[in-house]
Amino acid sequence: MSQPAPAAAPAPEEITAPLTGYPQHGLVRELAAARARAVDTAGTSPFETLRELGAAGLLDLGLEGSLLTQAAVVHDLALECTATAFSLWAHRVALEYLHATGTPIPQAMRTGELPGCSAMAPAFKHAAGIGEIPVTLGRRDGAHVLEGTVPWASNLYPDAVVVLPAVREDGRHVIVRTRTSAPGVRVRPLEGLMALDATASGVLVLEGVPVDPAADVLTEDVPAFLAAVRGPFLLLQSAFCLGLSAAALAAAAAALQGVAEVFRDELDDAVAEHRRLRADLVRMAGRPRAQAPRDLLGLRLDAALLTGRATRLEGKVVGGRGYAMTSPTARRAREAAFLPVQSPTEGHLRWELRRLG
Template identity: 55%
Template sequence: MTATHPVQPSSRFDDAEAATGVPALADYPERDLVVRLAAESAARVDEDDASPFETLRRLGELGLLTRGREGSLLPQAAVIYDLATECMSTAFSLWAHRSTIAFFDAVGRPLPEGLADGSVTGSTAMAAAFKDAAGVGEIAVTAEPTDDGYLLNGVIPWASNLYAEGIAVLPVITTAGHKLIVTVPTDASGLDVKPMKNLLALDATASGFTKVTDVHVPATDVLSDDVPGFLASVSAPFLLMQASFCLGLSAAALTSARPYRRSSNGVFTEDFDDREREFERLSAELTRLAADPAAAGRRDVLQVRLDTAHLAQAAAHLELTVVGGRGYVADSPTARRFREASFLPVQSPTEGHLRSELRNA
């Protein structure tokens, strides 16, 4: 009897390899432009010689920063994914900006002028709210009531897109212990931003530590006084858009590595098969959850966010391993992806935060 070998199901990387491109999460008419613009600026952004918003504002002119505000989030997730295949900093900056838009949508507020097209930047300084809700941190900005609003004091340990004339959204806690979500201009008097530089990656994302000293917030700039309800509304888009850039980075790393699939006498073939199967699984799961984020289960969203981060790290490691010395050159795309992936365990919600929530879910 002649032995037969099972036929492996084809992967999207088979088609991508033939087309010398990266597999899409979802197709849309502007996809080639999105990828091209990100690729053209990736090296300069990585070197902090260009801002991600040079690309994002061009996309904003085409309405690509406000996809999926109602119904399926997949159209926006696909844009973030595609940006990440070429430049994680640009994808990350869009995630932070688009999350800010989601915060206004969650409470039915109209968007401030300029937020939709990126001419005004959105900064999500919400890590403390998510940590506080999960019991792994505390809100570090206090709000003292005044006649017409609140006076804020404290610190924001990390936020991104901290450009002048932008809008930041953050949690605060009043002197009576009530928690609120407020919005503050990024150039408000009393906001002292200390830029974070010399990062392994994402140096161009305008990230920093912020000291908050007697910053006045009028009552009209309180987005919500129901923090649990607010977080329940925004968590799925917040996390699914993060999963999108994790998956985009994975796709680029696996595509770059694939020509070396049978290097070293094929000892990495099984690793490729494992990573590509995981990519297919997570692409399907992210697509399912993004199709109806309002109905997405909390545990499912947390798990896909953690799993896509793990895949990005594994894919970037595999790429560096098989590409070899050329990938170790600091300004190579391989090295850039390896550095970008190293950020994911500390990206809020951190790996520890995610694992803690999943353990208790």
């Protein structure tokens, strides 16, 4: 008796469909794909693409109301180049910080001509009870100055706008703004990374950096600030996780034939999980600032875990040709390896979720 033919693998175009329709969807993927190899080898900056998207009005979406279209842009970039999607996340949340504190956003940031940098990891770690804020805001010769070191930040381009937490001399916490071009700011580049080498990541060293309290102290209510920005911060991270995992699952589906059929059940399970998380992201992005922390953290953790699972599956299905360092399969595996250590790290996420019960 003949065996029934195996069910068709999920269609790659179904897996990689946009989170929501928007007119520039094709342009976003086309630009990211055209520069993916050069960005991966640090031959060009992700901001070459982001400036073109900024000219199309795609960098400052969802500052009010729904974040879904902005999440869709991040997702579509990650389908082709996670480094570019990550750079957009870091830039876009810097805009979110300014907007959340009622600070005017320079037009050059809206277009990507002026990069934004998020150095907010210490604030989220401190709020979770797992770290301290390593920057102080004190006085020196009558002036207010920043002192300290942020061990990792990205988009540290010349003249970038950096938003970070600091501790006053009386112990109160504040959110402040500075520039990488300000006197006393040094950037020690982090190079030779497994992936994302083009994202201008580095150690931010602050030595007597002058601050105008009236203009550059954005808020003294740090708990309320973190509550306001947590949703966009985590949802846009989840968007690039799901874009990267979609690209890996689509590549696996396209290569699923012959001996690789033994991975069909594994692929089907991963695609089903991707559909679930994608639906959660779409729903939560509709009201990004009204979501419970547990739901946001859970989605971010599950999206990152799925990305690791998806890239490993792609490697098994694609086989030896995916082992070439310059292959898209290998690039995605290297990009996915960053997610457990990106802030919030996997340990941080699990710690907070356990604390929240």
